Amino acid sequence: MQQARYIDAHCHIQNAADSSAAIADAVSRGVCGWVCNATCPDDWATVTELGRVCPSVRTCIGVHPWYITRAGDHWGPRMRQILASDIHIMVGEIGLDTHHPDMDAQMHAFGAQLDIAYEFRRGAHIHCVGAWNVILDTFHARALRHMPPAVVMHAYTGSANITDKLAGEYGAYFSFSPMVMDTRHRRMRDAVRHVPINRILVESDSDNPSVVPDVVAAVAEIRGIPPTDMANIIYDNTHRILR
Template structure:
C-alpha cells in the first residue's frame, strides 16, 4: 500500500523530543505505508527554511506561498513568482482567505489570493486553498481568477456538502484531514461521503489537528494512515483502494510522475 500526505508542514514538527530529524519523521511515516509528502509553506522565508531543512528528497515535493493569516507584513510578488518556479515546487500556497482570525486584513488577503492564482496559471501549478469564515468570497475569487486554468485543492476541508459541490464544479479536489474523525464533525462526514473517490485527497496538516485517537498530541505525517482508514470506512471501500485512488488523484493534480508514487 502507498499513501500520500498531501499537506504537511515539515518545518513545524517537533524535532526536539518527538523526532530526531526529517529522516526520522518520514521513516516513521513510511513504516505505516505513508511514502510521499507535500511540504507546504506559509511564508516565503518559511519556504526557504523548509527547503533547507528537508533537502532534496525523492519522497518530498514542495508548495510555495503565503498563508492568509500571514498578511500582516507585505511580501514581494515577484519573489513569490521566482521561488514558485523553482524545481521541486509543484503547487502555489497555501493561499486563500481566513476572516475568522484576522478580518482586518481582508483586502490584503484577497489581493494575495488573486496573486497566487495568477502565478499558478502562469506556471501551470495548482493552488492549495485555505478558507475559514469566507466561503462566498473564496468561491467568487476562484471563479473570477479562472482557477480552472491551473486547478487546485481545498485543503483541510471543513465546509458542507453544498460547498463541496461548488468546488467540484470548478474542477477542484477536496482534501480531508483528521478533523473528519472528530466527534462533532457530522456535517463534514456527510460532505466526505458525497465527494467522489476520484476527487479526494487525504492529509495531516501536521503538526496540527491530529486525528482521533491521537487528538491533543502533535500530529505527524505517519497519522495520515489513520485519516485514510477512517475515510475508507466512510466511503465503504477497502483502505487499499482508497490509498490507490488518492495517490492517483495526487499525481494527476500536481503533475507528478506516477512512477515516483509507487513502491520501488
C-alpha cells in the same frame, strides 16, 4: 498482498523538531510522499530545501492568510523566482480565513497568488475558513481560463452545495485532515460523503505525516469502501495533482 501506499497531500514537516525522523516514521507506515506547504516567506527556504534533499517531498510556497502581515508587501518577485527555478514547486498554503483579521489584505494576497499559480501553471493549495462564498466568487470572477491547473481545498468542510460548484465548475480536489476521525466533526464527515470519489485526498495538516493511514481508514469507513481500495483510489487521485 501489497502494502497500501499513501501520500500526505498537505503537511508542514518543516515544523518538526526532526523532519528526517518524522519522514522515517511515516515511511514505516507506508507513506511515500509529502506535499509540504510553506506558510510565510520565512519558511520558504526551509521547505524548498526539504524538497531538494528529499525528492518524495513536494514543495509548495505561499503566504497563508494568518501570516499576511508578517509577510510584508514584497514577496511576489521572490515567489516567482522560486517557482521559475523548479517546475515541480506548487503554490500553497494560500486562502481566506474569516477568523483572522485583515480580510482586505487576505483577499489581495489570495488573488495575487492565484495569478502567480495561473501564470506558472502550478497547482494551488487552499485554506478556507468561513469564506466559501467569497472563494466561489473569486473563482467565478477569474473564469476558468485564469484558474490554476489544479486547486486543492485542504481540511475541507464545505457544504454539499459548495462542493458541487467547486468540483463541477473548477475541478477542485478535496483533502481531509485527521479531524475526520472525530465523529463530532459532522461537517467534515458529511463532506467526505458528498465529494466525488476521484477528487478525495488526505492529509496530516501537521508535522506528523504518520497519521495519514488512519485518516484514510476513517474516510474508507465513511464511504463504505475497504481501506486498501480507498488507499489506492486516493493514491491515484493525489498523483493527478502532482507532476
